[in-house]
Amino acid sequence: MSSHTSGSLSSHLWESSDLYKNAVMQLNEAATTMRLDRNIAERLKVPKRALIVSVPIRLDDGNIKVFEGYRVQHNMTLGPGKGGIRFHPEVNLSEVAGLAMLMTFKCSLVGLPLGGAKGGIRVDPRQLSRQEAQALTRRYTTEINMIIGPDKDIPAPDVGTDGQHMAWMMDTFSQERGFAIPGVVTGKPIEIGGSLGRNESTGRGVVYCVVHAAKHLASLGKPTPKIDQTTTVAVHGFGKVGAVAAMEIYQLGTKVVAVSDYLGGIYNKNGLNIPKVTEYFNENRTLVGYPEAEPITNDDLLALPVDVLMPCAIDGVITKENVSRVKAKIISEGANGPITNEAIHDLESRGVFIIPDVLANAGGVIVSYFEWVQGLQNFFWSEAQVNEKLAEVMASAFKKVVDVQQQYNCGMKTAALIAGVDRLNKAMLLRGLFP
Secondary structure: OEOOOHHHOOHHHOOOOHHHHHHHHHHHHHHHHHOOOHHHHHHHOOOOEEEEEEEEEEOOOOOEEEEEEEEEEEEOOOOOEEEEEEEEOOOOHHHHHHHHHHHHHHHHHOOOOOEEEEEEEEOOHHHOOHHHHHHHHHHHHHHHOOOOEOOOEEEEEOOOOOHHHHHHHHHHHHHHHOOOOHHHOOOOOHHHOOOOOOOOHHHHHHHHHHHHHHHHHHHOOOOOOOOOOOOEEEEEOOOOOHHHHHHHHHHOOOEEEEEEEOOEEEEOOOOOOHHHHHHHHHHHOOOOOOOOOEEEOHHHHHOOOOOEEEEOOOOOOEOOOOHHHOOOOEEEOOOOOOEOHHHHHHHHHOOOEEEOHHHHOOHHHHHHHHHHHHHHHOOOOOHHHHHHHHHHHHHHHHHHHHHHHHHHOOOHHHHHHHHHHHHHHHHHHHHOOOO
């Protein structure tokens, strides 16, 4: 385990991933714009704590394989850490640190009493059997158990993990304590303390933000889609976030012309039947071969002349190399960091309205917070109540970011960071520096 503060931290530990570099660049831009206290800015550039663990498991063939795991707690000024666990072959310490930083800003922006954290294991989950996945999850949980807990740090699902992984984590942590502790994770199945509406919450929030953006742009007198049958939409990534976002915006009556997964995408200029697409995807685990559309590459999907683009897969898909091809009017960042800083500036200079990730995909952590609260109270809400509260928090956060954007005359990405950092700045100054 390595635990560092900003004064003694070697920068090379973190700065290997573009995601982390982009997060720091965005923080610097926000700090300059808002004239943030220099000492607070320095503290926010590096994580509070990082744990690197080896995770040995016995594979089905009898051989032992050791995987590398991480848990990073970026800042916990506002409360316990909160952030997902990612299983992906390209997970590394720097990426996890960058994601933890974004979680700090996200939780602060939407007003949660939580700090930012993130975790992950460098593994391709598609290569694991169910037994191997369970062994990996349980061993990882035992390796990080000293820094997680309902009042310390609360993991959740992320790329490559789901409610089943959270059930294994909760059970492992509980077995070690001797009694059930549902609040150690969120995103759990309903049967063991999960919240209704949690699985759909991130995708739902992405779409709520698109609706708010259309209304906001209309109020400014700008040409904007009305979110009806004339509105064209493309969704990059058809996983836990993208599939829900596609369904939600389809149900609003829009024309979803393209969706994609990691193998490629499908396109129909007259609009896709998303319920049918979802059924096909669930049966085949890919969109490739869907009969009522033509194949399209992920790169070409990003360049379609649509009203709304929702990048919901991974970070860094819109860069300085391909940004000139992007033609969407509104982009809602369902993934974390799907647009690089250079690309953001290019898009904003062309009048593209970007709904930044720390706002657009905050639905997941908001309902995770609801799940945590329900678990602590042992009092559970209906899905309608969850969705109503989610919509309320998302609307308030969107208005906050728009107000900041107008106050500083900056881009939405910078405005979202300023809104989140401002709350952190006040809290950190009040708490001071110990010792």
